[in-house]
Amino acid sequence: MIDRLALANFLRRRRAQLNPPDVGLPPGGRRRTPGLRRDEVALLAGMSNDYYTRLEQARGANPSETIVASLARALRCDDDARDHLFRLAGFVAPARPNRRRIRPGVMSLVEHLGDVPVCIATDLHEVLWLNDLAETVLGMDLDRHAGLARNYTWRCFTDPGVRGRFAGDDWPRYAAVQVNDLRAACARNAGGGDTAYADQLVTDLRSRSREFRELWDRHEVAVRLSEDKRMVHPRVGHLALTCEIITPEPGLKVIAYFPTAGTDARDKLDALRVGAGHRVTA
DSSP states (O other), X not given: OXXXXXXXXXXXXXXXXOOGGGXXXXXXXXXXXXXXXXXXXXXXXXXXHHHHHHHHTTOSSOOOXXXXXXXXXXXXXXXXXXXXXHHHTTOOOOOOOOOOOOOHHHHXXXXXXXXXXXXXXXXXXXXXXXXXXXHHHHTOOGGGOOGGGXXXXXXXXXXXXXXXXXXXXXXXHHHHHHHXXXXXXXXXXXXXXXXXXXXXXXXXXXXXXHHHHHHHTTTOOOOOOEEEEXXXXXXXXXXXXXXXXXXXXXXXXXXXXXXXXXXXXXXXXXXXXXXXXXXXXX
């Protein structure tokens, strides 16, 4: 349902935050109040001044999705403000574009974690970046793969080399955790920019792996934020790791594998780091 009063208030406040030069208009001399005039917003949005005025006064006909999109552009809304505007007008926010770019600040963060395995992935488990220690521990090499082969869950269920990095008796539990988290991510992305990727991923995994298909058909959902896991590396044997997941922005997550307290994992990770470089570009 449209929230007329909140919508009117949002439009007025947003208009007051913008100056003519912000939207490519001449300054226009002194103004009685800060911000754009109503007729300027109406011009930018391609609608009549009378219609826009009625919206700010919480009266008149309900705006269409096209009108709301035009207002979002005219008022220079970022993704979050645009989504809020659509909800106030009674609509589902449009799908956001696929997020594949890693912000410099996130890269600076992970580069300070060079003594532990770290990777950056989408919430659908597509790995975008990993440091050399993560590549060594997880058994993944992004430089040699593209498409679904860069997805960690896909590799876990289709690549014996990646699946073999888990202790045998720990795999059933981890497999269920991974599938449950993926199902939650697919639900969050339904109708969004990553829908096609999610559909392709699940369809391909169901056709390739009976184990994945059985787990997927349970319809269990659980978001993974932290967990203990036992990895196996051919050089150092068992690694007890505590996985922590940080979400720097919607659709993106940083996954760090810390040595579990009270184990020898720290010494083993240090041994694996010998001679390893550190990735600095995504």
